Amino acid sequence: MIREFEYKGEIFRTNYHGAPGHEEVFIMHIIDGEEFGEMSIDRMTEENDTDAPIEQICIDLCEKLIPEREIQVADPSAGFKWRDVKPVFGVHDGKQETTMKEKTGLPCTVTGIYLAHHDRQHKQPHEVKMVKGHKFPICNQCEDGGPKYELVKEDPNLIR
Ligand SMILES: [Zn+2]
Structure with missing residues (x-):
């Protein structure tokens, strides 16, 4: 499943698949529609809270990606929210x-x-x-x- 979300004022795309709690989750930082930094976790094999919702996993991945890529976030106080816009439809x-x-x-x-x-x-x-x-x-x-x-x-x- 591919969805986009906002976190700290930045746009990210996530691609996740698998059983809930055991998904393989990718996130990509999106700038002007282009994909930049990427971070992923395999919840089946890597240590994580398998009770956590996908939203929390996305936030955790962002918290790793943002410092790694030294992303200057647009709004450090803004929380997580899914974007309604489906990028796959035009x-x-x-x-x-x-x-x-x-x-x-x-x-x-x-x-x-x-x-x-x-x-x-x-x-x-x-x-x-x-x-x-x-x-x-x-x-x-x-x-x-x-x-x-x-x-x-x-x-x-x-x-x-
Ligand atoms: Zn095939």
Whole structure:
């Protein structure tokens, strides 16, 4: 699951998956839509409070990332809050995108960065840069025609 949140006035993106309390959690610092510093924890293998909600884990990761990257936070007193804006949705030609998952083998309609979701957890989700008109790559290990592609960030200027 990819979500964005604010903490201390800064914007972060988180990507977490797995059973609650045992997720693998990534956070990325976002500046002007670009991803900067990254911090992660595997709650299955690394020491952490497995009763803590995901929000607390995100805060803990921020508290490690901020000093490591020497981030000058915009508002040190501001707390954690989820952002309502879903970064994966964009408005194109006045029509709201309703499909989040693009299918393998179909041509890409929006140039940008996608997250490839493989089935049966055989491979971690990973980013793929796609240019409009190109077909989404196939994965031989995925059943049912390969990974599902989720648009993370539209970028018409992306060059492969
Ligand atoms: Zn696969």
